[in-house]
Ligand SMILES: Cc1cc2nc3c(=O)[nH]c(=O)nc-3n(C[C@H](O)[C@H](O)[C@H](O)COP(=O)(O)OP(=O)(O)OC[C@H]3O[C@@H](n4cnc5c(N)ncnc54)[C@H](O)[C@@H]3O)c2cc1C
């Protein structure tokens with residue numbers, strides 16, 4: 001079974017992040033990491049490969065420095081990578097991104113595509129369905145569990161108050177939540193082996209996508225303004241010296257919660 | 259007047275909020291697949307309802323509804339199409355965007371002539387955006403507006419559709435509901451009492467539950483607590499869990515990492531109990547107690563009992 005994993009490099013969500021002068025996510029900072037949910041997608045792909053054989057190919061769209069993220073997935077155990085890197089793609093919105101990724105998927109042989117449920121920068125959670133709509137593959141998203149049996153895939157789609165069991169025939173596109181597994185760390189051997197693995201770098205032209213359809217100028221959405229939310233400020237903080245609970249209760253009573 | 263289409267799934271409060279927001283923008287036409295949604299649309303001021311019947315639509319994931327919504331959008335030519343920001347709402351919006359080659363905005367927290375507001379970077383930054391290609395296609399985050407009823411008698415147009423075989427790619431073989439019990443739902447509760455790693459064990463979450471019950475609230479948890487198995491994942495508050503915006507949020511034994519704050523920082527009143535005076539959660543608390551939650555919370559319970 002051949003699997004393509006979609007990973008996106010993002011600024012670390014645990015640290016301060018910024019928009020640049022063009023109101024795009026600043027990707028030039030030092031704190032870029034693999035999209036935190038994408039690590040679970042890589043792990044899911046590796047586990048399925050271990051169970052069913054085949055090859056895992058990583059696909060990413062992003063600036064040159066996204067190579068670091070690609071290297072990490074190869075070190076975790078992915079077999080090869082395709083990196084779409086093109087100045088013209090900067091500022092692409094979700095629709096344009098999906099055109100490029102779909103074009104790349106069109107050149108690869110795959111039975112299954114695995115993505116993160118959402119990226120941790122723009123966090124739209126729409127890419128898997130955009131790609132399914134473009135490729136005609138089945139989309140079973142938001143998985144907390146994936147099973148493949150022959151050419152049938154079964155997914156537990158996580159909901160707020162339970163889950164749905166989804167079944168489809170391959171080829172399919174799935175996305176995963178962080179409840180699905182525990183991603184492995186790259187081993188030293190993995191890191192060494194990654195150096196010999198193939199990373200194909202492609203431009204929009206290589207993919208037959210017209211540069212006028214991608215990038216900031218072609219975006220179907222526009223950010224008009226951005227403002228920092230005023231930080232919440234601390235109110236009254238007391239140290240418990242035996243009646244902290246009573247003080248808290250008095251506050252809750254004054255606010256009419258008890 | 260602008261024409262606004264709204265997809266109304268059965269789920270109550272969130273859909274009511276989207277209808278309320280839509281009403282502030284223009285004449286609302288709701289798309290409903292069952293009687294409950296039709297009733298909700300009438301109660302929240304829709305001028306018109308497409309009441310869709312499509313045999314088997316609920317047996318398949320997303321695609322049948324996406325096709326039906328696309329056809330109705332083509333027919334109605336709206337100025338805006340709003341859906342709730344749920345997994346389903348986002349998936350439907352994505353498919354509408356591709357089918358109609360239309361821009362798309364997700365997790366919108368407000369919408370008016372100035373544009374669509376979105377919280378980014380875990381809520382640290384607020385942006386205003388607009389769609390430059392096509393109509394305003396947006397999914398609206400829970401809690402974006404307060405739902406206000408405006409009962410009316412909308413014109414109901416029956417729409418009968420056959421689900422195409424091409425849309426039967428993903429079958430919903432089984433739906434498993436994990437009942438929330440007697441407590442209010444996490445995203446709808448006025449009070450949320452959350453425990454973190456500091457609670458220390460699944461057994462001790464009973465204390466969090468008792469405080470939640472005393473305050474008539476829902477129980478939440480940090481990711482450290484759900485990862486450790488202290489409490490089920492579906493109660494997780496934060497970036498990869500549920501976003502809550504209650505009147506009162508109580509954080510007990512939670513440090514206040516950015517990803518946790520992302521899910522609760524718009525709460526009206528925030529209260530924290532933590533042993534560590536330097537925990538970031540205190541920086542955003544209206545009232546904080548530096549202390550052991552096992553000492554502080556039982557005292558709160560006692561006092562609450564007294565005041566009943
Ligand atoms: C992609 C990504 C997504 C994430 N999504 C989420 C999310 O949705 N929700 C979320 O919560 N986190 C999320 N996280 C994790 C987040 O970064 C933190 O790790 C997590 O919130 C920490 O949980 P905690 O505060 O319970 O644990 P800790 O940070 O370990 O804090 C425990 C606190 O309890 C206090 N304490 C200990 N014992 C006691 C006691 N007896 N009485 C009082 N206080 C005590 C300690 O002083 C400490 O401050 C995410 C992380 C990533 C990378």
Ligand SMILES: Nc1ncnc2c1ncn2[C@@H]1O[C@H](COP(=O)(O)O)[C@@H](O)[C@H]1O
Pocket residue numbers: 006007008035037038041059060061062097101114115116117118119120122123124125126127128
């Ligand atoms: N530029 C990209 N390159 C590769 N994969 C992506 C890209 N953008 C999004 N994805 C994948 O799609 C998922 C959902 O992204 P999003 O719709 O942006 O929240 C991510 O977790 C990735 O797996």
